[in-house]
Amino acid sequence: MTYASDPAPRASGAGAQRYLDAASSEPLHPAAREVLLAALDQGYADPRRLHHQGRSARLLLDNAREVVASCLGVRTDEVTFTTSGTDAVHRGLLGLLSGRSRHGTGLLHSAVEHSAVLHAGTWSGAELTGLPVDRTGRLSPATVRSALAEAGSSPAAIALQAANHEVGTLQPVTEIADEAGDVPLFMDACASAGCTPLPAGWAVAAASAHKWGGPAGVGVMLVRKGVRWRNPFPGDDRIDERGSGFENVPAALASAAALQAVVAEREETTSRQHRLVARVREQVALTVPDVEVVGDPDDRLPHLVTFSCLYVDGEALVTALDREGFGIASGSACTASTLAPSHVLEAMGVLTHGNVRLSLSRTTTEQEVEDFLATLPRVVRALRAEVGLDT
Amino acid sequence: MTAAEGAALELDCRGQRCPLPVIELGRRHTEVPVGGTIAVASTDVAARVDIPAWCRMRGQEYVGEETAPDGVPVFLVRRSR
Structure with a gap:
C-alpha cells in the first residue's frame, strides 16, 4: 500500500x-505519523485522572492496547507498554525469573540471544547456560532436551528469540516450549514482531515498536495470563501495574497504528x-x-x-x-x-x-x-x- | 615437539586486529608446499573463529589450536591445495 x-x-x-x-x-510508517500528530494534541493528559482530558488520554491508551493485542494475537490484559524494546526484554525476563525464584536460579538461553537478554540474565544473578546453535544459528529441540536432562534441577526459565536479529534465522520456539514442559519460555520478539506472527509457546515476550515502523521509545511486554511474573523494579501506581512511569500515550497509539498497517500489508x-x-x-x-x-x-x-x-x-x-x-x-x-x-x-x-x-x-x-x-x-x-x- | 614447532611457516600476528591475521594467512600460505603446516600466533579474539572459517571457505585443513610459551594462542593450518 x-x-x-x-x-x-x-x-x-x-x-x-x-x-x-x-x-x-x-x-x-505513514499511518503512525498521522496518528502521532493527532494524538499529540489529544493524549497529553494523565490517563489516570477522571477529568475530561484524562479520560480522553485513557481512551487513546486503551485503544492502543486493544489494537496491539489484536495484531499480536494476545489478550488485552497481557499487553504492557514499556519505554523501549530493551526495557521490555529486561522487565519481561527479570520479572519471569523473579516469579520463578522458588523453582531455581538457572537460565538456559540460546548462544545467539540479543545482548539485552544476556545482560539482563547476568544482572539478575541467574546461573546462565548458553546452548549451542547450528551453522544457520538455530537452536534445536534436541539440544534443549539434553540440556534439561543434564541440569541437576529444573531451570527457572529458557530464553529464546523468535528470530535472530543478526542473521534472520527463525527459531523453533513452539517445539522448544514443548520440550521445556513446565519451564516457562521468555521470547525476545524484537526482531520479528510485525514481520511474522508470534509463534505459540512463550510465557513472556518482548517487542519493539520502532522495528515495525512505530516511533522509538515504545516497547511491548507480553505476559501470558496465568504466568507468574513479579515486578523486578520498584512498583509504580500507574494504570498498568507491570509498567512504570507516565505513559507516552501518543507514541503508544502511533505504534499501534503502525502495527495495524504493517499487519494488514x-x-x-x-x-x-x-x-x-x-x-x-x-x-x-x-x-x-x-x-x-x-x-x-x-x-x-x-x-x-x-x-x-x-x-x-x-x-x-x-x-x-x-x-x-x-x-x-x-x-x-x-x-x-x-x-x-x-x-x-x-x-x-x-x-x-x-x-x-x-x-x-x-x-x-x-x-x-x-x-x-x-x-x-x-x-x-x-x-x-x-x-x-x-x- | 609440538605441531607448532614443526610448522613449515610461522606467522607472528601478535597485536594485529581482525582481519589482519587472516589476510596474512591468505597472502602467505602458498609459501609452504601442499601438505605443509602453517602456525598463526594471534592475540585477535576473532581469529579463533575466522581461521577455521577461512580453512572451510578456501578448502584448507584446520588442524587445531595450541598455546605459545607466552600464552598466545597458535592456530594450525595444513595447506591441502
Missing part, C-alpha cells in the same frame, strides 16, 4: 541514498521482501568470490540477509558502501564498540569479519536492491586490492 507521505520514488545511480538497515530501525510486503532477499543471497554468492552468506536460506525473516567477505574490514566496507549511497549495518568486530567478534556469528562458527547485514524497509524497491548488487562486487574487489589480495 502506498501513502501520500511515503518518500518519492528514489533516483538510482550516483548520488542516490538508499537505506538498507531497516532491522536497526524501520522508518516511521504483511502478506504483500513479506512476499516481496522474501523474494528480494532470495535474489541478494543468490547474487552475492555468485558475484563476490570468497563470501559466506549466512543464516537459514528459507526459514528466516523476510527482510534481512547477512554475509561476510573474506579479507575485508567491516568498517571499511560500511564506509565504502555509504560513500556509494548504501546505508547498511555490520556485525564485524572491527565496527563494534568492543573488539570482540559478534557472539552470534561466533556461535554459528562463521566468518566474523567483512560482515554486512542488509535489511529492507517496507518501501525498499527492487531497483535499490539491484543497485546494491551492481555495486557490491566492485567495492569488495577494491578493498581486497588495497591489502594485496585479489581473489
Whole structure:
C-alpha cells in the first residue's frame, strides 16, 4: 500500500541514498505519523485522572492496547507498554525469573540471544547456560532436551528469540516450549514482531515498536495470563501495574497504528521482501568470490540477509558502501564498540569479519536492491586490492 | 615437539586486529608446499573463529589450536591445495 507521505520514488545511480538497515530501525510508517500528530494534541493528559482530558488520554491508551493485542494475537490484559524494546526484554525476563525464584536460579538461553537478554540474565544473578546453535544459528529441540536432562534441577526459565536479529534465522520456539514442559519460555520478539506472527509457546515476550515502523521509545511486554511474573523494579501506581512511569500515550497509539498497517500489508510486503532477499543471497554468492552468506536460506525473516567477505574490514566496507549511497549495518568486530567478534556469528562458527547485514524497509524497491548488487562486487574487489589480495 | 614447532611457516600476528591475521594467512600460505603446516600466533579474539572459517571457505585443513610459551594462542593450518 502506498501513502501520500511515503518518500518519492528514489533516483538510482550516483548520488542516490538508499537505506538498507531497516532491522536497526524501520522508518516511521505513514499511518503512525498521522496518528502521532493527532494524538499529540489529544493524549497529553494523565490517563489516570477522571477529568475530561484524562479520560480522553485513557481512551487513546486503551485503544492502543486493544489494537496491539489484536495484531499480536494476545489478550488485552497481557499487553504492557514499556519505554523501549530493551526495557521490555529486561522487565519481561527479570520479572519471569523473579516469579520463578522458588523453582531455581538457572537460565538456559540460546548462544545467539540479543545482548539485552544476556545482560539482563547476568544482572539478575541467574546461573546462565548458553546452548549451542547450528551453522544457520538455530537452536534445536534436541539440544534443549539434553540440556534439561543434564541440569541437576529444573531451570527457572529458557530464553529464546523468535528470530535472530543478526542473521534472520527463525527459531523453533513452539517445539522448544514443548520440550521445556513446565519451564516457562521468555521470547525476545524484537526482531520479528510485525514481520511474522508470534509463534505459540512463550510465557513472556518482548517487542519493539520502532522495528515495525512505530516511533522509538515504545516497547511491548507480553505476559501470558496465568504466568507468574513479579515486578523486578520498584512498583509504580500507574494504570498498568507491570509498567512504570507516565505513559507516552501518543507514541503508544502511533505504534499501534503502525502495527495495524504493517499487519494488514504483511502478506504483500513479506512476499516481496522474501523474494528480494532470495535474489541478494543468490547474487552475492555468485558475484563476490570468497563470501559466506549466512543464516537459514528459507526459514528466516523476510527482510534481512547477512554475509561476510573474506579479507575485508567491516568498517571499511560500511564506509565504502555509504560513500556509494548504501546505508547498511555490520556485525564485524572491527565496527563494534568492543573488539570482540559478534557472539552470534561466533556461535554459528562463521566468518566474523567483512560482515554486512542488509535489511529492507517496507518501501525498499527492487531497483535499490539491484543497485546494491551492481555495486557490491566492485567495492569488495577494491578493498581486497588495497591489502594485496585479489581473489 | 609440538605441531607448532614443526610448522613449515610461522606467522607472528601478535597485536594485529581482525582481519589482519587472516589476510596474512591468505597472502602467505602458498609459501609452504601442499601438505605443509602453517602456525598463526594471534592475540585477535576473532581469529579463533575466522581461521577455521577461512580453512572451510578456501578448502584448507584446520588442524587445531595450541598455546605459545607466552600464552598466545597458535592456530594450525595444513595447506591441502
